[in-house]
Amino acid sequence: MSDTARAGAEMATRYDPQEVEPRWATAWVERGYFTADPHSGKEPYCIVIPPPNVTGRLHVGHALGRTIEDTLIRRARMQGFEALWVPGMDHAGIATQVVVERTLREEGIERRDLGREAFVERVWAWKEQYGGEIVEQIKRMGASLDWTRERFTMDEGLSRAVRVAFVRLYEADLIYRGERLVNWCPTDRTGLSDSEVEHDEVDGELVTFRYPLSDGSGAIEVATTRVETMLGDTGIAVHPGDERYTALVGKTVTHPFDGREIPIVADHHVDKEFGTGAVKVTPAHDQNDFDIAQRAGLPLINILQADATLNDAVPPEFRGLDRYAARTAVRDAIEAKGLLVTEERPYRHAVGHCYRCHSEIEPWIAGLQWFVRVGELTGPAKEAALDGRVVFAPERWQRSYTAWLDNLRDWNISRQLWWGHRIPAWYCPDGHVTVAIEDPAVCTECGSGELRQDDDVLDTWFSSQLWPYSTLGWPDETEDLRAFYPNAVLVTGYEILYLWVARMVMAGYELTGQLPFRDVYLNSIVRDGQGRKMSKSLGNVIDPIEMIDRYGADALRFSLARAATGGQQDIPLSEDAIEAGRNFANKLWNASRLVLRAYPGGVPALPPAERLTLAERWLLSRHETCLAEVDAALDEYRFADAAQALYRFVWSELCDWGLELEKGRLDAAGEEPEDATQLLAWVLERTLRLLHPIVPFVTEEIWQRFGLPDPESLSLASWPEAIEAHRDPAAETALGAVQEIVTAIRQFRSKHGISPKDRFGATAGVRADLAEVVGSQADAALRLAGVTLEVVDVGRDKTAATTRLALTQGWVELSADLFDSAAERDRLSKQRGELDGTLAKTAKKLANEGFLTKAAPEVVDQERAKHDRLVTQLAEVDAQLAELG
RNA sequence: GGGCGUUUAGCUCAGCUGGUUAGAGCGCCUCCCUUACAAGGAGGAGGUCGGGGGUUCGAGUCCCUCAGCGCCCACCA
Numbered sequence: 001m002s003d004t005a006r007a008g009a010e011m012a013t014r015y016d017p018q019e020v021e022p023r024w025a026t027a028w029v030e031r032g033y034f035t036a037d038p039h040s041g042k043e044p045y046c047i048v049i050p051p052p053n054v055t056g057r058l059h060v061g062h063a064l065g066r067t068i069e070d071t072l073i074r075r076a077r078m079q080g081f082e083a084l085w086v087p088g089m090d091h092a093g094i095a096t097q098v099v100v101e102r103t104l105r106e107e108g109i110e111r112r113d114l115g116r117e118a119f120v121e122r123v124w125a126w127k128e129q130y131g132g133e134i135v136e137q138i139k140r141m142g143a144s145l146d147w148t149r150e151r152f153t154m155d156e157g158l159s160r161a162v163r164v165a166f167v168r169l170y171e172a173d174l175i176y177r178g179e180r181l182v183n184w185c186p187t188d189r190t191g192l193s194d195s196e197v198e199h200d201e202v203d204g205e206l207v208t209f210r211y212p213l214s215d216g217s218g219a220i221e222v223a224t225t226r227v228e229t230m231l232g233d234t235g236i237a238v239h240p241g242d243e244r245y246t247a248l249v250g251k252t253v254t255h256p257f258d259g260r261e262i263p264i265v266a267d268h269h270v271d272k273e274f275g276t277g278a279v280k281v282t283p284a285h286d287q288n289d290f291d292i293a294q295r296a297g298l299p300l301i302n303i304l305q306a307d308a309t310l311n312d313a314v315p316p317e318f319r320g321l322d323r324y325a326a327r328t329a330v331r332d333a334i335e336a337k338g339l340l341v342t343e344e345r346p347y348r349h350a351v352g353h354c355y356r357c358h359s360e361i362e363p364w365i366a367g368l369q370w371f372v373r374v375g376e377l378t379g380p381a382k383e384a385a386l387d388g389r390v391v392f393a394p395e396r397w398q399r400s401y402t403a404w405l406d407n408l409r410d411w412n413i414s415r416q417l418w419w420g421h422r423i424p425a426w427y428c429p430d431g432h433v434t435v436a437i438e439d440p441a442v443c444t445e446c447g448s449g450e451l452r453q454d455d456d457v458l459d460t461w462f463s464s465q466l467w468p469y470s471t472l473g474w475p476d477e478t479e480d481l482r483a484f485y486p487n488a489v490l491v492t493g494y495e496i497l498y499l500w501v502a503r504m505v506m507a508g509y510e511l512t513g514q515l516p517f518r519d520v521y522l523n524s525i526v527r528d529g530q531g532r533k534m535s536k537s538l539g540n541v542i543d544p545i546e547m548i549d550r551y552g553a554d555a556l557r558f559s560l561a562r563a564a565t566g567g568q569q570d571i572p573l574s575e576d577a578i579e580a581g582r583n584f585a586n587k588l589w590n591a592s593r594l595v596l597r598a599y600p601g602g603v604p605a606l607p608p609a610e611r612l613t614l615a616e617r618w619l620l621s622r623h624e625t626c627l628a629e630v631d632a633a634l635d636e637y638r639f640a641d642a643a644q645a646l647y648r649f650v651w652s653e654l655c656d657w658g659l660e661l662e663k664g665r666l667d668a669a670g671e672e673p674e675d676a677t678q679l680l681a682w683v684l685e686r687t688l689r690l691l692h693p694i695v696p697f698v699t700e701e702i703w704q705r706f707g708l709p710d711p712e713s714l715s716l717a718s719w720p721e722a723i724e725a726h727r728d729p730a731a732e733t734a735l736g737a738v739q740e741i742v743t744a745i746r747q748f749r750s751k752h753g754i755s756p757k758d759r760f761g762a763t764a765g766v767r768a769d770l771a772e773v774v775g776s777q778a779d780a781a782l783r784l785a786g787v788t789l790e791v792v793d794v795g796r797d798k799t800a801a802t803t804r805l806a807l808t809q810g811w812v813e814l815s816a817d818l819f820d821s822a823a824e825r826d827r828l829s830k831q832r833g834e835l836d837g838t839l840a841k842t843a844k845k846l847a848n849e850g851f852l853t854k855a856a857p858e859v860v861d862q863e864r865a866k867h868d869r870l871v872t873q874l875a876e877v878d879a880q881l882a883e884l885g
Numbered sequence: 886g887g888g889c890g891u892u893u894a895g896c897u898c899a900g901c902u903g904g905u906u907a908g909a910g911c912g913c914c915u916c917c918c919u920u921a922c923a924a925g926g927a928g929g930a931g932g933u934c935g936g937g938g939g940u941u942c943g944a945g946u947c948c949c950u951c952a953g954c955g956c957c958c959a960c961c962a
Contacts, residue, residue: 011921013921013922014922014924015922015924199958199959206962222962223962224962225962226962237962269960269961270961270962271961271962273961274961274962275961275962276962278962279961279962280962281962282962286960286962287960288960288961288962289960289962291960349961349962350959396889396890397889399888399889400888400889400957400958403888403889403957403958404957404958407958407959494956494957495957497957498957498958525956529896529897529911530896530897531897531955562910563897563898565898565899569889569890569891569955569956569957570890570891570955570956571897571898572896572897572898573897574896574897574911576897576910576911576912577897577910577911579911579924580910580911580924582924583922583924583925584924585924586922586924586925587921587922587924587925589921589922590921590922590924590925591921591922592921593921593922594921594922595921596921597921638901640898640899641899644899644909644910647909647910648909655921655922656926659921660926663921743927743928746927746928747927747928747929749916749927749928750915750916750927750928750929751928751929753915753916755916755917756916756917756919756927757919783919808906834906835906837906838906839906841906842906845904845942845943848942848943849942850941850942850943851904851942851943852942853942854941854942854943855904855942855943856904859904859943862904862905863904866905866906870906
């Protein structure tokens with residue numbers, strides 16, 4: 001035998017991912033397997049990675065998403081598509097700026113001291129040094145990304161895409177500049193979009209107090225959870241139909257602290273039923289109040305500075321107070337004036353928080369800001385989802401998506417940050433606005449050369465919404481763009497369905513005239529083994545890199561794929577599950593060791609059909625079923641089902657039965673070992689292909705040992721085609737009988753404490769047409785059950801001095817001197833009980849006239865067959881019991 | 886206040902368009918270091934499918950309802 005003929009012999013008894021994975025991870029990339037070719041003429045299949053933040057470390061959520069994407073892209077590549085998976089990172093405006101500010105602060109440097117330009121330079125330097133960590137981590141997962149096409153949201157090309165997008169939207173009047181209330185984060189000192197605000201319940205207080213009427217005729221009561229805002233009140237609103245207040249509308253109240261007269265107005269927004277039915281109106285610090293003020297023509301009084309301390313618009317005693325201190329101070333002052341009515345504390349209500357730093361948001365006028373008229377973009381985005389041009393998986397997300405589109409305020413895209421895409425708008429001293437792709441020299445309106453660019457940067461999501469095509473070269477008509485846009489599928493977490501996915505669809509359609517992708521797969525949030533959120537304080541965070549170190553990337557990938565059921569919003573992942581993934585890889589490895597032990601190398605040649613044994617026909621048939629299941633599952637994004645089908649086939653069918661049954665042939669004399677080896681190698685090789693998209697490393701490592709002439713890597717191999725001729729129901733039935741016989745004897749041994757080493761004779765009775773083929777597996781019965789098996793017709797009478805084990809299809813007889821009759825009686829009566837129970841159920845069904853007439857005929861036939869089967873089994877057991885006395 | 890999801894073995898979950906003796910992994914018990922694998926093999930215990938009602942010949946599977954848990958959206962001060 002040559003060296004290759006002993007491929008299996010060189011394999012260690014344990015699979016070692018630490019040795020294997022780094023080797024392949026680099027080899028694949030270096031050999032350019034994942035570099036896509038827009039000219040190949042193959043049908044394209046493109047996925048863009050959801051760009052992780054430069055600040056990021058790989059967490060399990062990323063690991064899940066990348067596993068799913070890699071599974072899809074590797075399979076597509078094997079299926080003959082021109083597969084492209086585009087890598088890249090997001091500059092992540094706020095997140096990154098905050099991180100860098102923090103590191104600077106450790107050096108005692110404040111951002112403002114440094115100045116804008118120097119600060120941004122520092123962020124770039126930081127990005128170069130630390131920003132790419134996550135890229136290295138993604139590589140360790142075996143992700144088949146095309147690294148030659150790596151992008152960054154702030155690289156030159158993407159920055160130009162951002163400018164072009166901004167200008168086009170501006171020219172289409174879909175972007176405008178205006179003074180609106182924005183969601184202000186006093187900690188990060190920037191405005192946020194509605195989607196970046198998270199509403200959480202907090203224990204606050206509800207203070208009800210009185211505003212005295214200016215004419216002295218009484219007072220009106222109002223309630224608020226933010227009593228300090230009363231310093232900026234410019235109105236009181238009541239419902240127009242509220243008779244309690246009709247007489248008061250048009251009158252004024254007097255502000256207790258500064259004596260301002262404040263009008264009482266009528267507005268439909270006010271709920272008569274809630275509280276006192278009268279609302280204080282603080283237009284500068286509440287969105288509703290702002291709207292009421294617009295309708296009623298009330299003025300705005302801004303009482304806050306950027307850090308949420310009170311400004312000079314309030315009476316001196318409150319100036320400079322922090323908002324929370326002011327809340328107490330104002331409440332006390334109201335009480336001192338005898339205007340406090342009631343207080344409810346704690347009062348539970350929802351408050352907006354910054355999605356980054358979780359500070360409470362203050363609605364605030366932050367000067368002129370840029371907005372996108374989102375409402376005008378939703379139409380096509382919604383239609384596409386409804387008519388199936390964009391398909392969501394799991395499909396329930398479609399509803400969430402369309403519902404969200406129905407009710408949108410304009411999108412604030414100005415951010416008061418330094419790290420990001422500077423807004424491409426310039427202002428001249430006369431206040432003219434010039435919006436342009438290239439930095440303009442003069443004002444387009446008055447020709448003034450004194451231009452100042454907008455200080456603000458764009459919301460991070462403005463650039464990420466362009467990602468599916470900006471990464472491919474848009475706005476240029478590049479070859480990549482032509483070939484790979486629209487993308488095939490987008491995979492991401494449902495938590496950014498609105499923040500990102502919906503916006504990509506809207507902007508994509510508006511800017512490119514096409515929907516950016518066909519399918520959207522929304523994956524779940526990964527929780528710990530008990531379903532709890534992973535958090536540092538709970539100490540239950542699973543670090544994927546640690547898991548890769550400990551169990552291998554394949555183990556992590558497999559466990560994630562197996563957990564991705566899609567049925568629920570969260571999926572649990574425990575270290576145990578990852579360990580199970582590692583065990584699976586090891587199982588596969590060892591099965592391969594056996595198969596390849598005597599494999600001569602080269603393309604496995606299936607022996608001619610007439611030389612196939614029953615076990616072999618069965619194995620081919622089961623393998624075919626597995627292939628069909630995997631295909632169906634992956635086509636529908638049911639990753640857990642695909643992984644499960646493979647797990648079951650490899651472990652329960654190939655290993656537990658297939659290999660065990662074939663061992664006899666492998667060790668036999670003559671041609672048999674060769675046939676068996678070829679057949680097993682053939683099945684294994686195809687199985688490796690099916691597994692490769694999910695567990696690329698271990699499959700590649702094993703596959704290499706086949707010594708195939710072509711291709712040079714499993715990554716380049718083709719996806720298996722179904723072979724219907726291999727489906728063999730007859731073989732499955734016959735082997736099912738063999739399995740039953742073997743299992744029954746094993747159970748008998750176990751119950752009676754008979755050592756597996758004790759050999760004895762057994763006679764099996766099976767259906768006449770199966771006798772011969774079942775008999776052909778006698779040697780298997782000897783190895784698997786330790787019996788010398790004789791197979792006869794099921795109708796043969798029971799032999800004296802034996803016991804009969806009743807099977808669903810036939811029986812097995814064993815010599816009576818093998819067992820203890822008390823134990824046997826025990827076993828039989830238990831079996832009797834079970835059989836009796838199910839028999840009663842079927843009998844009842846068959847006695848039901850309605851069932852017989854209304855159920856489908858084949859269902860009735862099935863039930864009859866089952867009934868007969870059970871009767872036979874039961875009779876067998878009863879006969880045994882009678883004999884035992 | 887709307888909407889979505891979920892409740893099946895000790896734990897975590899599968900059970901597609903209603904008809905299988907309700908499954909898997911982990912955990913647990915017994916036996917086995919048998920020459921692919923102890924990260925393994927063989928056998929086993931364990932569930933009236935959250936409660937109630939309904940549709941149907943037949944419901945874990947469809948409908949209603951109640952309850953628990955989780956999430957999303959929302960301008961009730």
